Amino acid sequence: MATKVLVPLLGEGVEEVTIIKWLKKEGDSINELEPLLEVNTDKVDTEIPAPVTGTVLKIVAEEGIPAKVGAVLAVIGEPGEEVTNEQVSVGGKSSKTGSKVESRKPEPPIDVVSEPLIGNRDLGFISPVVAKIAAEQRVNLQQVQGTGLNGRITKKDVLSYVEGQGSKVESPLTQTETFQPSNLKPIVGDQLIKHTNIRKQIADHMVMSKRTSPHVLTVMEADMSRVAKHRTANKEIFARDGVKLTFTAYFMAAIVAGLKAYPIVNSSWSDEGVLVHKVVNVGMATSLGEDGLIVPVIKNADDLSLLAMARSVNDLANRARSKKLQPDDVKGGTFTLTNHGVSGSLFAFPVINQPQCGILGVGAMQKRVVVTEDDAIAVRPMIYMSFVFDHRILDGASADWFLAKVKETLENWA
Secondary structure, three states: OOEEEEOOOOOOOOOEEEEEEEOOOOOOEEOOOOEEEEEEEOOEEEEEEOOOOEEEEEEOOOOOOEEEOOOEEEEEEOOOOOOOHHHHEEOOEEOOOOOOOOOOOOOOOOOOOOOOOOOOOOOOOOOHHHHHHHHHHOOOHHHOOOOOHHHOOOHHHHHHHHHHHOOOOOOOOOOOOOOOHHHOOOOOOOOOOOOOHHHHHHHHHHHHHHHHOOEEEEEEEEEOHHHHHHHHHHHHHHHHOOOOOOHHHHHHHHHHHHHHHOHHHOEEEOOOOEEEOOOOOEEEOEEOHHHOEEOOEEOOHHHOOHHHHHHHHHHHHHHHHOOOOOHHHHOOOOEEEEOHHHHOOOOOOOOOOOOOOEEEEEOOOEEEEEEOOOOOEEEEEEEEEEEEEEOOOOOHHHHHHHHHHHHHHHHOOO
């Protein structure tokens, strides 16, 4: 008997995925647990394995099209087995996965409100992200049609509604002429590289972040002599436990020390006040090459030894590059590190990973001539640290106190 391949629940709050690529085509044989297709959700690319051994009889979902949890993706069975309409449907309704999005009737004009309304009709659970976007864009959620599980309003629903209505409230600083990327016309010899799903999500998040909080940069340099000596002395010891000891683990540990000393940095802005987080979950920006970047999160980083921190860094980096991360691996961050020095960069002005308070960028380590405390001239391995912070939460002094603690931790490593 043929078996349906359904969109699995990949994490809490994940209601739909986007089909990235089919790894098999109709008529191909496949073994149980062999990867069948790649999907994307929350910037995480995940392989979905075949639930049984057999032949791919029918592929229902098209690449590039969203599919809700529980929707039919494909049917696997014996060669030549007939696929019925019932086999490509869920709950007695034909699967719409892979079909074109149905056109909607024009929505009524958006009501301008000071906060998202949850009034006449039961909107169900509204996530903090949806509520925040609705408040910022002054959208009445009563007017938004939810497409999530059980009619739940998702982030995508609100953004689509805003885009469709052109509802964004104009800032008094809005220019008289707005540049529209869609107006760009290619000329002979130009090459158009289509946006990937990850690239679109990165672009949306970066633009949203710059519009959300005032970014301020402060820079200090740190002498890495003691860290470098400690790493040299312990690389082989860590390797015996199967752990590669990288400088990133030290940076993460120093950030934890800074967040413990100044908890206000481990926070998020809200209209009611500054929300200081109890947990310390440090994100680690990881390059995926031409595919962009992703920020897996080390949860409860303040509970980890250097060995455990290095093991977590290794695990998340490896799974990110091999597309083995789960949606929960990129959620819940309270602060972010970006080690842009791995590509030779000395300085950077990173963009805050909302809704966090700040992000620390670390440049390449270089041997430089410095003047020591006893006025001697010495050559030391030095790095520049760029701390970008939300000026609504931190002022220059408090930001520098945090960065100075990170510097002190690195320079006085035992």
